Amino acid sequence: MIEKTRENTLKNYNPKIYNDAVSSLGEKDVQVVNFDITRAIAKVIMSMFGPKGLNKMIIPFSNEPIITQKGDKVVKTFKNRIPITLMLLDLVKTQEKNCGDGTKTAILLTAFLLEKTREMLALGIPPQIINRGFSLSMNKALEILEDNVIQFDFQNDHQLVDIIKSVMNHKFTYHNKESHIALIVETLKNNTDLFFKSHNFVFSDILFRKVPGKSVNDSELINGMIIYKDKPNLSLPDKITNAGILLVQKSLDFFIPGNKELYPKEVEINSKEMLQEFSQFRNEYYGNLARLFKQKGVDVIFCQKKIKPYFIDYCASMGIVALELVGEEDIKKLTKLLGVNAISSFSDLSNIKLGNADSVEFKKISGDEMFFINLESSKILTFLIRGGIPPLMDELEEIFNGSLRVAIQTVKDKKLLPGGGALECEISQKLKIFAQNYPNKYQIVITEYAKAIENLPAHIIMNSAAEPLDLIPQLRAAHSNGQKYMGFNCIVNDIVDVVKEGIYDGYFTKKQIIKITSELARQIIRVDSLIMVYNRKLYEQIEKEGKEVKSQKHQEKVRKYLNKKDESLFSDLYNTK
Ligand SMILES: Nc1ncnc2c1ncn2[C@@H]1O[C@H](COP(=O)(O)OP(=O)(O)O)[C@@H](O)[C@H]1O
Ligand SMILES: [Mg+2]
The missing domain is CATH 3.50.7.10 (GroEL)
Structure with missing residues (x-):
């Protein structure tokens, strides 16, 4: 009887156990906040994704407007007092720092994974199962990725040009893009000792100086x-x-x-x-x-x-x-x-x-x-870097920086991956088969993870004004027939063998994306409440002056009560004898 009353009382009573300078959110609310904000950020990034994605114009507080295709530059402008935004910013910063490419994929994949998590929680699948299921999926996805590796040969100029071209994308709407690809190839070939033998080379040793005037094709490399x-x-x-x-x-x-x-x-x-x-x-x-x-x-x-x-x-x-x-x-x-x-x-x-x-x-x-x-x-x-207007030069800097970094990493790894969504389709397909090994809830989680990955090519297709509802089933059919290099080519807006067409992705870039997005999603799933000090001054004052002694005593009572150590506290606190 007493147990029953105690349970009801606990349900109705919401003791204030936090310091006055702290606000908190419980499980349901924190999940809504985390999922909603990630979804809102992904919505902004979505239109930028893929070779035919659009750029964003950002007007910094005291500088000239910039036009960017980089996910990290956009995420930097979001409110940073919200923990989830900071976590996403960390994610894209890590991706950019380590790879120089793939920031939008990273944001979108995290958002897709959390969207699937939201649906699974609604179905009643516990977060612990989703967390472990995502871990199983990630490990399997990385295995499948390794099975799809294409050997890269530095002497094969075609492969080198193709990976540079794929990273550069087709966003840049000028005509003589070939001259920029040639500049990157030349930079790589003329500096092999620096890039591949020197122990203290870091990417920040590649500097960019932008001088308005002439045309982008007059850009050059200075040793x-x-x-x-x-x-x-x-x-x-x-x-x-x-x-x-x-x-x-x-x-x-x-x-x-x-x-x-x-x-x-x-x-x-x-x-x-x-x-x-x-x-x-x-x-x-x-x-x-x-x-x-x-x-x-x-x-x-x-x-x-x-x-x-x-x-x-x-x-x-x-x-x-x-x-x-x-x-x-x-x-x-x-x-x-x-x-x-x-x-x-x-x-x-x-x-x-x-x-x-x-x-x-x-x-x-x-x-x-x-x-x-x-x-x-x-x-x-x-x-x-030369060019008519500053935003054009900013874009060229991003393109040179990204493609050179991916190319250097590719030469080091001696590996490439099929691009245009072929890898994602293959991972998704194989994961769905892998899921069938689990006759329990993990099957659902792994299948949902696979669907989240498949969402990536669907969005590249959508942003190229093609129809994912037609093309994704075609891709699925091809992959289940063992055609593992079938992907989407946005130039012809159709399904092609991406390896034959030279559409590649960086090995390290993709591997890193799968690892860090899965880890972040798992981290977010494991959070069940959010406790935030919103007023640091007040918080420190309370800590120093002990203004909340009364509240602390109260907290102590509640704590003891929750630990069921002192039965008499029950009546004392809530008058429910
Ligand atoms: N010609 C192409 N057709 C279709 N997809 C392509 C093509 N070239 C590159 N891609 C794909 O575009 C994606 C990268 O798009 P991008 O906008 O650069 O995003 P991120 O910021 O993640 O690098 C990769 O998945 C890559 O495989
Ligand atoms: Mg890119």
């Missing part, structure tokens, strides 16, 4: 770096070959307060003579320093801080290019490019280390002067 700097003195030559380069982190203005390393004396000037004496000393001083640098073989100085104008001119008179206020990031990259550290102390100039470039050159491009540092076997590469 080395480009710094946005004007010639500091017109007497300097445009080009210096075999240039000695000094990197400096500290200011080269020794007479500013606090910079006493080279000139530690305090000077108080109170007469004309002293002023003359001082300026003579200063001129001699800077002259000597410039001569010392010249003796050491310095042709160029990149200084992160300010350089005294006198010194810039002295240097120029000796043919030394002294560039001030070079950005921290540029100095870091120059350090890697030249293999020397930037000097941060002038106390010992006797053994300064110089970097060496094949040549340095000032060039005027569309009215802007730039300084090129060229090295034949360079550790840093720079794409100089």
Whole structure:
């Protein structure tokens, strides 16, 4: 009897056990929030998906509008106080960082998996079963993926061009796309030591400099770096070959307060003579320093801080290019490019280390002067991107970046996967057969996972203005006949053998997508409540000042009650004797 009353009381009573600065959602609500938000985000991404997907225009708070085809750039603009949005943002950031492609597929697949989860929960399948079922499905999907691998041969130019073309997609509506593919192929072939043998190569060593003007086909690759700097003195030559380069982190203005390393004396000037004496000393001083640098073989100085104008001119008179206020990031990259550290102390100039470039050159491009540092076997590469308008150049940067990264990874993996939805159809088909090994609820979960994967080609077809209700059954029929490379080609809007047509996907990209989306979906399924500190200040205040002592005591009582440790608490709390 007492047990019964207790149960009813618990049902009706909703004790406030959280701190006042915290709000919470229970199981049903949190699932609705997570599923609804993922669905809303997927809806935004959906229209962008596939070669004929559309781009989004984003207007950042203080910058020029950008036009993007990247999922991560769009997800970044969503509200970030909602945990599920942050999780999705993490997902696309990881995908972009590791692969440079596949962000939209990742978002959509997560959304499809959660949509199926919602339906299964409604059917009464417990989250624990869905979670384990998804894990079984993921492992099997990865096995099927391995069975569909196509060997990649770096010497086979067709394969290389095809994977680059597939990643570039057909979104870019200019005509001479071939020249960009050729540029990526050339970049790969000319830098094999850097990409495949160097241990410390990272993708951020590929830089992009966008200069409006000319056409996108005039974009080129520079072995080395480009710094946005004007010639500091017109007497300097445009080009210096075999240039000695000094990197400096500290200011080269020794007479500013606090910079006493080279000139530690305090000077108080109170007469004309002293002023003359001082300026003579200063001129001699800077002259000597410039001569010392010249003796050491310095042709160029990149200084992160300010350089005294006198010194810039002295240097120029000796043919030394002294560039001030070079950005921290540029100095870091120059350090890697030249293999020397930037000097941060002038106390010992006797053994300064110089970097060496094949040549340095000032060039005027569309009215802007730039300084090129060229090295034949360079550790840093720079794409100089040209184009009529900035959004076009942004898009080209995304395309170069994505296709080069997938191509590098493909050469390393020596593997490719069939694109155009062929792999997804095969995985879906084989998973449905695999599901039949389970005479229980897992069969339903694995089948739903398979349907979620099949949704991907259905959306590529839809975005190409073709009819998924006709084409998906055709694809299913082909795959059940063992034609595992049958997929969709958006150029002809029909079912084709994608391998024959050279439509591929990156091996690492697809594998990563299956892993991280399945893991994220499983993580979300396992969440049954959301506890959020919405007011950090109040939260900290309550913690510090113990304002909620009363509420804590209350919590303690409830906790004990829930643990059924003290029967007397029952009457005490709820007066239901
Ligand atoms: N010619 C093509 N026809 C049909 N699908 C293609 C073609 N080329 C690439 N795809 C497919 O487009 C999908 C990638 O689309 P994309 O918009 O780049 O999304 P993501 O951001 O996920 O890379 C892949 O599944 C790929 O197989
Ligand atoms: Mg892509």
